[in-house]
Amino acid sequence: xxxxxxxxxxxxxxxxxxxxxxxxxxxxxxxFETVPGGKGANQAVAVARLGVPTAMxxxxxxxxxxxxxxxxxxxxxxACDRVLIDPSxxxxxxxxxxxxxxxxxxxxxxxxxxRVDESDVARLAEILPQAKVxxxxxxxxxxxxxxxxxxxKAAGVTVLFDPAPARTDLPDELFPLIDIITPNxxxxxxxxxxxxxxxxxxxxxxxxxxxxxxGTVISKLGKAGAVCMTADETFEIPSFPVQAVDTVAAGDCFxxxxxxxxxxxxxxxxxxxxxxxxxxxxxxxxxxxxxLPTREELQSFLRExxxxxxxx
Numbered sequence: 099x100x101x102x103x104x105x106x107x108x109x110x111x112x113x114x115x116x117x118x119x120x121x122x123x124x125x126x127x128x129x130f131e132t133v134p135g136g137k138g139a140n141q142a143v144a145v146a147r148l149g150v151p152t153a154m155x156x157x158x159x160x161x162x163x164x165x166x167x168x169x170x171x172x173x174x175x176x177a178c179d180r181v182l183i184d185p186s187x188x189x190x191x192x193x194x195x196x197x198x199x200x201x202x203x204x205x206x207x208x209x210x211x212x213r214v215d216e217s218d219v220a221r222l223a224e225i226l227p228q229a230k231v232x233x234x235x236x237x238x239x240x241x242x243x244x245x246x247x248x249x250x251k252a253a254g255v256t257v258l259f260d261p262a263p264a265r266t267d268l269p270d271e272l273f274p275l276i277d278i279i280t281p282n283x284x285x286x287x288x289x290x291x292x293x294x295x296x297x298x299x300x301x302x303x304x305x306x307x308x309x310x311x312x313g314t315v316i317s318k319l320g321k322a323g324a325v326c327m328t329a330d331e332t333f334e335i336p337s338f339p340v341q342a343v344d345t346v347a348a349g350d351c352f353x354x355x356x357x358x359x360x361x362x363x364x365x366x367x368x369x370x371x372x373x374x375x376x377x378x379x380x381x382x383x384x385x386x387x388x389x390l391p392t393r394e395e396l397q398s399f400l401r402e403x404x405x406x407x408x409x410x
Contacts, residue, residue, distance in 0.1 A: 100361035101145045102229045102255075104155045104222050104246045105138020106211040106237030107171075107181070108190040109163040110346070110386050117197045127195075132163075134170035135192055135386035136211070137235040137262060140347045144354020144376065145233075146175040149393040150361050153177040153229075155222045156238065157210035160185030164210070170387060180221045184210045190237070200342045200381070206237065206263070214238040219245045226253035230361045233353060235260045240268070247275035256360065260353045264288045274311030280353055282318040300325045301332060316370060318352060326370050335370045338378035338403065344389065351380040351390050359407075368407050375399055 114129040134143075138156055146152040154176050158164030160183055167189060171178050190211040196202045219242055226232065232250040234243050234257065250257045259276045261268070264285040286294040290303040294317060304315035304327035317325045323337040355376030359369025376391055379399055383389040391399070397410050 100151045100229065101231045101233060101357045102153045102155060102222065102225060103138050103142040103145070103233040104218075104238075105141070105233070105235045106136040106190055106208075107134075107139040107154070107156050107158050107167045108136030108192045108206070108211070108237070109133075109167060110135035110192045110194050112194045112196060112346075112385070114196050115198075117199075118195055118201060118203055131385070132166075133385045133388060134167050135347070136167070136190055137237050137260065137350055138233075139167060139171060140350035140386050140390070141233050141235070141260070141354045141357070142171060142176045143174040143387045144347075144351045144390045145358045145361075147390055147392045148355065148358040148376070148396060150358040151177075153180060153225060155180040155218060155225075157182045157184050157214055157218065159183075159187050159189035159210040161188050163189040163191070174387070180225065182218065182221070184213060187213060194346060196344055196346065196384075200344055202344075202346055204346075208237065211238050214242050216242070216245065218242065219249060222246055223249045223253070226250055226255050229253075229255050231256045231258055231357045233258050233260070233357050236263055236265060240265075244269060244272050244275070247272060251275050258353065258357050258360070260349065261285050261289060262349060270310065273307065276312045278314045278316060278356070279307060279312050280316045280318060280349075280356065282349060283320065286317050296322075297325055297334065301327060304332075314366065316356070318349065324352075324370055324374055326366060328366070333367060335367070335374050338375055338399075340378045340382050342381040344384040345381050347386040347389055348377045348381050350386070352377040354390070355396075362409060364408060371405065372396070372407055375405065
């Protein structure tokens with residue numbers, strides 16, 4: 099394995115509406131679909147479709163959603179033998195409303211994701227020596243995220259942490275375990291306690307996170323691109339202008355593209371460029387996992403924009 103993803107698998111229940119409802123309001127939508135998702139599973143599919151060997155570690159419930167989620171991962175080339183089927187609960191679900199402007203609201207019900215425990219970390223630890231990068235998110239219990247990061251550090255594996263869904267109670271012990279953190283603007287602001295709106299505030303936030311022990315901070319600034327800050331350098335990666343249709347899995351696609359690039363031996367700058375390009379493709383198509391590009395699609399996208407990356 100080159101990349102392991104430890105995290106959530108959800109079935110996304112997606113309703114499309116002209117606009118997002120207000121509190122207490124009922125709207126009539128114009129489409130409904132079930133789409134395999136979950137931040138962990140999305141990131142695993144994003145990596146695998148770019149041609150990098152990938153394994154998923156997590157849980158699904160003993161229901162039809164669980165079988166569908168595993169099937170979707172396997173069809174994308176993700177190794178799923180470390181995903182536990184938990185018959186005592188349902189699979190995680192995400193209720194998603196997407197409006198005509200491609201904005202969305204999401205309600206998560208963790209299900210099996212909420213029962214991830216030390217036994218899952220043990221299954222992860224068994225295959226960490228085969229990995230270059232471990233991807234982590236926050237849709238499973240926080241103590242297990244910390245335990246997984248500790249196991250990865252002990253195995254010499256790069257820890258790539260997506261602090262989403264955003265929360266403000268991350269323990270101090272987690273930050274020194276993180277090699278690369280990839281918050282968006284809202285998440286960055288919640289991590290450091292002040293708004294992040296531009297390069298100057300992103301640099302200020304990165305300094306705070308570096309002081310807490312994080313190695314590299316990549317702040318995703320939406321249409322303004324991404325800012326990458328290490329202890330030695332700061333550089334910007336511009337966004338790729340596209341017509342957005344659905345932004346649901348854009349962040350997951352960015353992280354998957356970044357992990358795939360690093361595992362393939364790209365430099366941090368090159369891997370971040372790949373991540374931005376992959377995310378740009380994803381927002382032009384509806385759905386979570388269905389929107390994630392293949393290696394061939396990414397190659398074509400970069401070629402059309404005269405962007406050269408090793409291996410493409």
